[in-house]
Amino acid sequence: MQILLIEDETLLARNITRALERTGAVVRHAGSACDARSALLDGGYDLVIADISLGDGDGLDLLGEAAPILSQIPVIVMTGQDSVRNRARAEGLSVAAFLSKPFALSRLVELVSALLRTGAGTWAGGETRKQGSSVVMYSHDTIGLGHMRRNSAIARELVARVPDISVLMLVGCPAGMVFEPHPGIDYVKLPSLSKLGRGAYQAGSLRIDAQTTRDMRMRIIEGVIDSIRPDVFLVDHEPSGAMDELVSVLETLRARPNVRTVLGLRDILDEPARTRALWSDRGIEQLVASAYDHILVYGDDRFFPSVESYGLSALRPGNVSTCGIVTAVRPRRRLIPPETPKRVLVSGGGGRDAFPMISAAIAGIGILPEQKRPAMTVITGPLMDQELQNEAIRLGSRFGVEVLKAVTDLPSLMAQSDMLITMTGYNSINEALALGCPIVTVPRLGPSAEQRLRAEALERAGLAHYLRREDLSAESIARLLVSAPVVPQAARPNMDGVRNAARLIASMCATETSQKMEWAHA
Numbered sequence: 001m002q003i004l005l006i007e008d009e010t011l012l013a014r015n016i017t018r019a020l021e022r023t024g025a026v027v028r029h030a031g032s033a034c035d036a037r038s039a040l041l042d043g044g045y046d047l048v049i050a051d052i053s054l055g056d057g058d059g060l061d062l063l064g065e066a067a068p069i070l071s072q073i074p075v076i077v078m079t080g081q082d083s084v085r086n087r088a089r090a091e092g093l094s095v096a097a098f099l100s101k102p103f104a105l106s107r108l109v110e111l112v113s114a115l116l117r118t119g120a121g122t123w124a125g126g127e128t129r130k131q132g133s134s135v136v137m138y139s140h141d142t143i144g145l146g147h148m149r150r151n152s153a154i155a156r157e158l159v160a161r162v163p164d165i166s167v168l169m170l171v172g173c174p175a176g177m178v179f180e181p182h183p184g185i186d187y188v189k190l191p192s193l194s195k196l197g198r199g200a201y202q203a204g205s206l207r208i209d210a211q212t213t214r215d216m217r218m219r220i221i222e223g224v225i226d227s228i229r230p231d232v233f234l235v236d237h238e239p240s241g242a243m244d245e246l247v248s249v250l251e252t253l254r255a256r257p258n259v260r261t262v263l264g265l266r267d268i269l270d271e272p273a274r275t276r277a278l279w280s281d282r283g284i285e286q287l288v289a290s291a292y293d294h295i296l297v298y299g300d301d302r303f304f305p306s307v308e309s310y311g312l313s314a315l316r317p318g319n320v321s322t323c324g325i326v327t328a329v330r331p332r333r334r335l336i337p338p339e340t341p342k343r344v345l346v347s348g349g350g351g352r353d354a355f356p357m358i359s360a361a362i363a364g365i366g367i368l369p370e371q372k373r374p375a376m377t378v379i380t381g382p383l384m385d386q387e388l389q390n391e392a393i394r395l396g397s398r399f400g401v402e403v404l405k406a407v408t409d410l411p412s413l414m415a416q417s418d419m420l421i422t423m424t425g426y427n428s429i430n431e432a433l434a435l436g437c438p439i440v441t442v443p444r445l446g447p448s449a450e451q452r453l454r455a456e457a458l459e460r461a462g463l464a465h466y467l468r469r470e471d472l473s474a475e476s477i478a479r480l481l482v483s484a485p486v487v488p489q490a491a492r493p494n495m496d497g498v499r500n501a502a503r504l505i506a507s508m509c510a511t512e513t514s515q516k517m518e519w520a521h522a
Contacts, residue, residue: 001025001116006050007060007078019105020112023163033057040066045073051106052079052086060089067093068465071182074115078103104145110183113164132164136230138221139254140193140242147236148173149427150264150298152185153204153328154234157502159184160379162509168228170221172204172242190217195244202241214243221249231509236261237269239284239292250291252435260508263292264352264501265306266426267299267325268457270448272309285315294319294508296501298326298426300493302458323501324494327430331495334436337485340416341438344376344481347410349425351381355388357442359474361421362395362403364477372482373399377413382406411435419485421477424451429458433492438485439464442472 003025007013009363010031017027028045030036033054040048048070052059063075068463074096079086082100089099092287096115099108110191111130137155148171155167165184172190190349191217192204203213221241225233233253239499240247253259269275277287288295295316297306307313312320346361348354358378365373380389390403396403405414410428414420414437432439443451465486467476 001047003027003112004030004039004044004045004048005457006030006033006039006048006054006161008032008051008053008055008064008443009178015105016108019109023109023113024417025112033059033062036062036067040069041094042215043069046167047074047076049078049112050078053081060086060093062097063093076108076111076115076447078108082209095292098131106183132166133162133232133233133511134166134168134171134228134230135232136168136224136228137234138170138241138246139236139246140190140238142183147330150266150326151234153187153498154264154501154505156182156328157498158505161502162506163511165506166228168224168230169353170224172217188220190220193217209244214245217242218248221245222252225249225252229256230259232260232262232505234264234296235292235507236264236394237266239279239288240265240282247287250287254291260293260506261291262296262369262505263288263311264296264298265312266450267297267304267306268426268453269310270308270450271453274449276311278507289315292316292323294504296504298324298501300324302451303461303493321500321503321504324497325433325503326497327427327495328498329434329491331434332415332436337438337487339419339484340482341374341485343417344374344415344419344421345417345437346376346378347420347422348381348384348427349423349428351384353444354381354384354423356390356469357421357423357451358392359395360472360474361477362399362401363474364481365401366399367474367478368481374418374481376401377417378403379410379413380405397470419480421480424454424458426454430493430495431452433488434464436488436494438466438487440480440486441465442467442469445469461488462486463492 001024005013005016005027005030007016008031011429013029014033015080017029020027028039033056050059050063059077063070076099077090077095078099080101087098097111131326135158137151139151148169150497151169155169158167159165159182164482167185169185169187170190171187172193191206193201193213194204202210235246250261253261277413295312296314297320299306301307301322301467307320307322310409346358348358358380359374362378365376378392379398380392380403382405411431414432414435417437419440420432420437421440424441429439429441439458441455441458443455459466463481
């Protein structure tokens with residue numbers, strides 16, 4: 001990608017050049033109108049960026065003179081003299097974009113990438129231009145939002161690491177959930193599902209049967225895959241998808257040699273013997289062995305021996321990686337907590353089954369004398385039934401407890417808290433570990449044993465206080481609120497999973513892109 005930059009401000013030109021070169025572009029800088037005329041005659045550019053006010057001339061006049069040379073090349077004009085007259089002059093020259101100074105360099109980089117993608121096959125003398133790599137990530141998301149959050153963390157690292165990559169996320173989270181926009185990442189919303197039990201689903205919001213919901217989801221997924229033709233298809237947690245909705249898609253992808261399929265698994269799934277038996281009975285073992293190129297475990301074998309416990313190496317010999325914990329939170333050191341907690345955070349995760357823990361925590365505050373009560377904030381979770389949310393708010397108001405449905409930055413609250421009381425979901429626990437926040441964890445009872453196994457592993461490693469569900473009460477919480485928090489006595493698991501996962505997927509994209517280019521020119 002060859003770019004001509006016409007700019008007489010040396011510092012700005014240097015910064016723009018560095019930003020564009022980080023994307024792999026080759027930038028030629030012309031610092032004056034005279035230099036630009038000579039550079040334009042040399043030709044061979046994919047894009048031109050020009051300032052209007054040059055020390056020895058007018059950038060728009062210069063572009064007008066070079067119009068025959070630039071007829072097939074996109075041009076971006078930038079200026080500190082934004083006016084109706086200058087914009088009209090730029091439009092008369094068919095300028096592709098007009099940027100008013102000052103502007104964010106990230107905005108310029110995105111604009112350059114978009115312009116170079118838009119005209120694929122029509123610029124640079126009709127040369128065919130391949131668009132950037134693409135990745136599709138699937139997360140079915142029913143009970144909680146953990147699958148989507150893992151994929152989101154990897155997606156952000158991926159677009160920061162790989163120029164021009166596009167990540168499209170297929171998500172099944174409930175309607176109304178808000179996705180934060182991010183350059184290079186977009187979302188396709190699948191009709192929501194609600195899990196009734198092991199392998200049993202119903203429509204999450206629509207008043208239709210589960211089979212019709214599945215059929216709609218399958219058509220959307222197949223349409224996305226057929227349209228974007230990804231380099232990598234990353235599936236989180238469910239190898240066959242909810243209600244086996246991915247089986248036909250995986251069969252289609254198996255026939256496309258230039259697509260890599262990756263199964264991402266959190267470190268603990270369920271009781272290993274139960275998981276292996278279930279996978280064998282449902283044909284999941286065969287599906288993983290035949291339809292997936294790689295298995296990526298989001299964990300640390302020192303914390304839980306996932307690869308051995310679930311027999312993953314036997315399914316994809318030589319193609320299993322344990323990348324570390326996947327969390328967007330950067331690990332940091334924690335000051336020694338106070339002898340008793342002054343600020344307590346209670347988090348229900350998604351919230352659908354968190355009310356018993358939350359009500360016990362609020363009641364525990366109520367048992368204590370006012371002078372001994374720590375400040376408590378409760379996050380019910382966006383999926384908690386409205387009736388239960390209202391009850392939590394009512395209970396909290398009796399004892400001065402702040403009760404919120406959701407927050408945009410839960411890790412910031414963890415960082416400010418002396419104790420976290422939470423269920424034992426993957427994301428909340430690992431965010432707290434990264435932040436060094438003392439943890440009291442109350443695993444859900446089922447239908448999976450995943451949270452219990454995680455709580456037991458945390459307790460064995462001295463990383464958290466495990467409060468068993470049969471011991472959960474207002475009294476047990478009250479005792480913890482006036483006791484010294486459990487400070488982790490062991491090193492945290494490897495917390496570098498986001499970077500390692502993104503690095504692996506990026507390498508796959510590079511390999512597939514190279515193979516596609518070789519095939520196209522054969």
